[in-house]
Amino acid sequence: MTDAKILVVDDNKSVLSALEILLQFEYKSVQTLFNPNQISSFPNMEEMDIVLLDMNFSAGVNTGNEGLFWLNEIKKKSPNTSVIMMTAYGAVDLAVKALKQGASDFVLKPWNNERLMTTVRSAYELRKSKQEIHNLKKKESNLKQVINEDKNFIIGQSKALSSVLNLVAKVAKTDVNVLITGENGTGKELIARELHRLSARKNEVFIGVDMGSIAENLFESELFGHVKGSFTDAKEDRAGKFEAAHQGTLFLDEIGNLSLQMQAKLLSSIQNRAVVRVGSNTSSQVDIRLVCATNCNLEQMVADGLFREDLLYRINTIHIEVPPLREREGDVLVLADFFLKKFAHKYDKPGLRINNVAQEKLMEYQWPGNVRELQHTMERAVILSDGNVLKPTDFLLHAKPMQSLDHQPLTLNEMEKQMILRALDQHDGNYSAAAEQLGISRQTLYNKLKKKHE
Template sequence: MVNARILVVDDNKSVLSALEILLQFEFSQVETLSNPNQLSSYPQLNEVDLVLLDMNFSAGVNTGNEGLFWLKEIRKKTPNTSVIMMTAYGAVDLAVEALKEGAADFILKPWNNDKLMATVKSAFQLRQSKKEISRLKKKHSGLKQLINEDRNYIIGNSRAILNVLNLVRKVGKTDVNVLITGENGTGKELIARELHRTSKRKNEVFIGVDMGSISENLLESELFGHMKGAFTDAKENRMGKFEAANEGSLFLDEMGNLSLQAQSKLLSAIQNKAVVRVGSNQAVPVDIRLICATNCNLEKMVSEGLFREDLLYRINTIHIEVPPLRERGEDILLLADFFLKRFTQKYDKAGLRINQAAQEKLMQYNWPGNIRELQHTMERAVILNEGNVLKPTDFILQAKIGALPDTSPKTLDEMEQQMISHALEQHDGNYSAAAEQLGITRQTLYNKMRKRKEK
């Protein structure tokens, strides 16, 4: 027995009884109505899978207009419910009109039981298909929102970053291919996401691919997909990133890592706006907005024969250069404050702040790792700090600071002195706390401090 809810609406009680008896052996729930006016207040009408609806209810009337009216009402309230129209007057134009209004099928009275049952089962399958399509659409929409969800923001008021954002706003409205360049950690993917967010494709997916992390022998499959049996581990058909990004944006990062062979295949896909899965001969059309990024000098690579010139022209309709952090002035402090708020919340260290000396240290540093390095530096400082103020010594920076002298320890003795000073500063001169942090006794710490004074 099929688990389905069927509703029969007819003013002829003999018809209601006959259909109830016929259908109850095939479907789990069969309900009847003799007055269509009750449809307006029928409980949980949207949960009814199938309605068998008579077309004429008033005596002497056979135009079918009543049935068409109630068909429209049902469709308004529950568009996915299948409706089969029933009438004793077989007019072709009436049947066509009912189908145009959304009826699943048309049954003539008197009916053949086998034909009626086949029609009802077919209409029920249509209802199930509509429910599945609706479910998949909701799931697809939810997945797109999840994929596109971006918790990061482009922060900054410097002229350098504002010029970039101004260009992004202009280019985002178009579908042209964009090449984003810049040092590691400058936020090239954030710029790509902003291009997507400001485009007409913003409600579609944004798919990012790190070209440098994919091995050469898997790259074609990852980008273009493959067919079952195309190679040893191809156990089922699989779409590639180009197909997955169809109607959305495809972001290809680390373009400078592509081999010449991979460049050739990528160029073909971009030119033809179609991909061929590995193991197939059939081209699959794709409609994407292509955004590429690299920290390499592609023009130099072209001159050295390492990058195809025609591919560079294809991906470089618009070029956006993301400035390094050291050229963004006080954006450094804005970003530091942003990361401070994020990590103090994450690690439950509310009230932590950066003092003036530490701010100056951050401003003077060259930031070779750019925003990514600043993010990691702030997280490390928040985790290790035991007070409520971040001081210069809380920031362990890996490179030299602008024009400041190199203060890194050169000997074991200097390193020990620096560690002791750092511990005492962190604990505001508390010898017991500093000794505990250093893993020595309070007396040992006193002895070491006395030796330093004697030198």
């Protein structure tokens, strides 16, 4: 017996009885309604798999308008329920009208039992297909939401960062290709995700691809997909990154690492917004927002013959340069505080803070690895900390030697500041010990530091 729920609506009790007897041996639940007005208050209509609905209920009326009205009412309550229309007055135009308004089929009275049962089975299969599609769309929507969930944030208050974010907000509303450049660790992927988050595609997927990690022999398969049997390990059809990003955003990171041969193949797909899977001759159109990123100087690479000029023009409609951390005045401590709270919570070390001398050390450092280096530095400091206060010695930074007087000498103020910070660093922030080493009083040392921050 099929686990389906069927509702029969007809003002002829003989018809209701006949259909109930016919259907109950094959379907688990068969209910009947004599009065169509009860449809509006019928409980759990969305659980009905099939409704057999008469088209005429008033004596002497055979236009079918009553049935069409109740068809629309059922569809409002339960769009995926299959509705089979029944009438003793067959007319092709009426059948077509019912099908256009959402009916799944049409049955004439008196019916042939075998033909009617076949119609009901087909309607049930249609209902199941619609339900599966609905469930798949719901799962897809949930999956996209999880994939696009904000797990990282763009932190900072500097003018340099604000300028970039203002540009991102303007560009995000369009579908133009964007090239993001900047040093390693500056947060190029975060900028790409912000472009996606602010775009009309925000509810679709964001697909990121590290171009530097793709082997040349797998390049086409990874980006454009392949068909079963196209090469040794191709055991099934597989969509590439372009197709996976359809209607969403495709982010190609480290695009400067591609060989000229791979650049040529990529250019064709970007120009045509279409891909051909490996082993196939069929072209598939893709609707994507393309965002690329690199830490390379692509214009210099073009001059050196290492990057295609036509590809650069294609990906570079809008250019966004992400500033290094050393140029984001004031953001070092903002980011350090953010990472401190994040890792203090992660490693269950509440109440941690950074003392003033350690803050000076963080601000003086040039951060060649940018935000990524600062993040790793803060995580390491939190993990290895013994007390509630992080001191200069808790931060392991790459030592930067004092500049030689033979090469762009520092000013006296800059040299004095470096000497003071170095002395404080060597004595774990102890002002008295640092002052003694420098040959000045503790109050003088404190005043000099205060003056340099004014």
